């Protein structure tokens with residue numbers, strides 16, 4: 001993109017320039033010209049910034065759309081795009097947006113988080129992080145699950161960067177967000193169709209199909225939102241162990257159901273029972289991300305998917321869980337810890353045969369955690 005455009009965008013976004021430049025601001029939410037909220041350290045605050053009027057706000061959004069070859073107008077009232085610096089922007093304009101032009105900017109951060117940062121932020125315990133590291137090395141098929149803005153993409157990036165450096169990773173995303181550090185990475189991005197200009201759409205599904213022919217060792221789908229779920233499961237089940245994706249779901253069990261629902265979208269001829277079995281057998285691990293009310297983003301569960309029982313229910317067992325034990329009265333921050341749940345994953349023998357530094361004893365929960373993990377048992381005792 002020409003720097004003339006970059007300068008133009010900067011000028012048009014002048015009312016929020018200080019927010020764009022402030023590294024502590026991770027997200028900017030504009031609800032019409034006179035109401036701007038920001039997220040800092042996971043918490044949302046009202047900012048004093050304002051656009052002069054709706055017209056000025058609309059003009060800047062139109063310019064941003066234009067700079068990425070798109071249009072925002074009455075016929076195209078929604079925009080999902082990226083700013084020149086890699087930040088993500090989503091826009092909806094009136095009359096759909098009742099507050100006036102509504103915008104969210106997820107700021108791009110040069111400094112990608114790593115496993116160590118996840119430990120420092122309290123998102124993972126050192127053992128939880130070490131365990132995930134071992135699973136990435138072994139190539140466990142993993143789904144990162146979580147709500148909007150819970151840290152799924154960040155987690156996928158962290159996990160992807162722990163894969164063996166020699167493997168060929170094919171990454172497929174709607175908008176290239178992942179920056180996985182590895183030696184052999186191939187990255188694909190979808191294209192929106194524009195029939196008027198003769199541009200055909202290239203979907204995640206199309207790209208997964210191509211990726212499978214490009215000799216991948218592992219496939220990573222940034223966000224599984226449609227029938228590509230089926231393709232990802234196929235990849236996982238056909239020799240691309242260690243493939244990964246993210247999905248919107250609130251618990252590990254929901255993530256399985258969600259994946260199943262996505263597979264059934266469209267016109268698949270595979271019956272639901274068979275799909276459920278595919279999900280149960282292809283998927284091995286779920287990493288659940290959660291944004292808590294205190295602003296903290298934590299990994300709430302690391303779970304194993306064992307399959308489907310005779311009643312067609314998913315069997316999911318928690319390996320690690322984050323447990324809240326209290327709340328700091330001054331800061332309002334939750335106090336808690338990620339603990340092992342006393343369950344040894346079925347692939348533990350691979351840890352032993354590969355001499356991975358993670359002894360079985362690390363799956364044993366600490367004494368204090370038992371009443372949280374097993375509240376009914378404790379009461380009965």
Ligand SMILES: Nc1ncnc2c1ncn2[C@@H]1O[C@H](COP(=O)(O)OP(=O)(O)OP(=O)(O)O)[C@@H](O)[C@H]1O
Nearest residue numbers: 026121123146147148149150151152153154155297
């Ligand atoms: N463990 C963490 N600790 C602190 N901040 C985090 C953590 N994980 C992610 N973040 C921050 O939270 C914001 C949202 O993260 P991310 O984009 O990974 O979420 P997401 O679940 O992929 O969101 P979406 O649903 O919109 O795709 C980013 O600003 C990111 O830097």
Ligand SMILES: [Mg+2]
Nearest residue numbers: 152153154223
């Ligand atoms: Mg994401």
